[in-house]
Amino acid sequence: MKKVKLVLIGYGRIGKIHFQNIISDPSVELAAVIESERQSVLFTRPFDYPVYTSLESYLYQNSSIPEDQLCGVIISTPTPTHHDLTKLALNHRLAVFCEKPLSTLESEIKHLFSISQTHHLPLFCAFHRRFDPSFLELKRSILNNYIGRIHYLHSVSRDHPFPPLFFLSSSGGIFQDCCVHDIDMHCWLLNEYPSRVYVSGKAWHPDLARSNDFDSVVINLEYPSGVTSVIHVERYASYGYDQRVEVFGEDGMLCVENPHQNSLVKYHKESIKRSPLHPSFEQRYSAAYKAEMSCFINMMRNASNEDMFDDEYKQERNCYSCQDPIHCAITKDEIVRNCVIAEACAASVRLKQAVTIHYELGSEFYKNIGSEYLLATSDATTG
Structure with missing residues (x-):
């Protein structure tokens, strides 16, 4: 070897x-x-x-x-x-x-x-969240049709501690830096891409407001199947690193809750106490970071297999690196679509209106889009 x-x-x-x-x-x-x-x-x-x-x-x-x-x-x-x-x-x-x-x-x-x-x-x-053991089990439960037809998906991503301002200034903005993780997670879990997005946002931190960025956003995504999903992202939660996902379907609900620093729960006649949430992403996703690195190393060892560079191969076979039936590593097409969705989100919050996503137009289109075109498109659709 x-x-x-x-x-x-x-x-x-x-x-x-x-x-x-x-x-x-x-x-x-x-x-x-x-x-x-x-x-x-x-x-x-x-x-x-x-x-x-x-x-x-x-x-x-x-x-x-x-x-x-x-x-x-x-x-x-x-x-x-x-x-x-x-x-x-x-x-x-x-x-x-x-x-x-x-x-x-x-x-x-x-x-x-x-x-x-x-x-x-x-x-x-x-995209490390795909490698998190809890999210992998969530994906597996969806594939096994545990809750039947999905109606709604909701995720919460609240960071802790507040990221350094020097990092935020070069991060690419909250949608490409932070929200794109949730965008990828929603599309990966649902196995489809949104056709329409509406975003509201607020910059509570004055430095972010001056740089036209946000530290609090809510993203509403509509999909061709009729499913709706909502993403709530905050740059800071005072109580710890808060990452949760809920999927509601016709036969039940699937939830990934926050792991705590330890699993002890103290029951007393006056209170019930448990340990705090993890302080940051390093602790919350430690297993995911190890797994994604292992996946990459296996990809290097399998690089002689020319099929691994074909997107259809990646989607239709077991994971080409770890052979898990759930494909964890992201493909080129998925990365491109995540980028388009993130820019459509930025356009929506900038223009304060819903945006219909046409993937063939590309991310550059939504990065540079003007309100006149969106308004004309909206009028044509409603008319």
């Missing part, structure tokens, strides 16, 4: 999680860490790994890949850097694991996948 070598790019909040998961896997070698000059001082013993300040400098000093090795990069840098780093890595024949979004432009996403397919390299966009 060929050895897997990974280069970690970025040692921020999510980079630290990937760092620990990589070094704890005996089948993987951490070849290097890439971080800015300011952050590279963090890497001192006992973590004896080479540190570079750019991917270009690493590639200059490591220009050839031995035939007995599989090499890839883990991109956990700010959103605006994702596209260029992914493109550079793929063009140097490196498999890529990249935090979402690959880009907020559909044309760039498609181009990156074109490069990966040309070179037969895995391109993995990290």
Whole structure:
């Protein structure tokens, strides 16, 4: 079996999680860490790994890949850097694991996948919630028709602690950075995409208001089947990291509740007490982060299978990396549609009206759309 070598790019909040998961896997070698000059001082013993300040400098000093090795990069840098780093890595024949979004432009996403397919390299966009054990069981219950025909889906995503402002300023906005996780979850669970969206939002934090972003949004999604789903996202919940999903159907209801820091419940004649919620995403999704990294490593080992780069193959077969009947890793088409939906959400809240989603128009259309066209479309539809 060929050895897997990974280069970690970025040692921020999510980079630290990937760092620990990589070094704890005996089948993987951490070849290097890439971080800015300011952050590279963090890497001192006992973590004896080479540190570079750019991917270009690493590639200059490591220009050839031995035939007995599989090499890839883990991109956990700010959103605006994702596209260029992914493109550079793929063009140097490196498999890529990249935090979402690959880009907020559909044309760039498609181009990156074109490069990966040309070179037969895995391109993995990290939507970690698909790998969470509770959400996997929820998906499995839906597939097994446990509650019959679905009528309604509702999710709550409330962050804790409040993200640093320097992160929010380069995150791409609440819809592409935060809400896209819930958008992906809803489409994945329902196995269909919304045709219409209406969004309301509020910026309670003054700095977000000044930057035309939001920290509180409610997204209403309508689907061709008649199902309605609602997403409530908050950048901050004072009581802990709050992530819940409810699916209501004709024969019952499925719920994923919040896990607590431990399962002890204290019953007393005066009160009932239990431990707090997890403080942040690192604890809540620790198992999911390990599972998605394992999936990517398996993708690297299976990269010789040309079928794995075909979207129809991915949808119709067991997961090509872990062989689970539930396909966890996201496909190119799913990433593109998530991007379109997120931009349609941004257009809806910006224009204060419902938006009909035409996927063939692409995310760029909704990013730049004007109120005159939407109003004309609405009039034509109602007329």
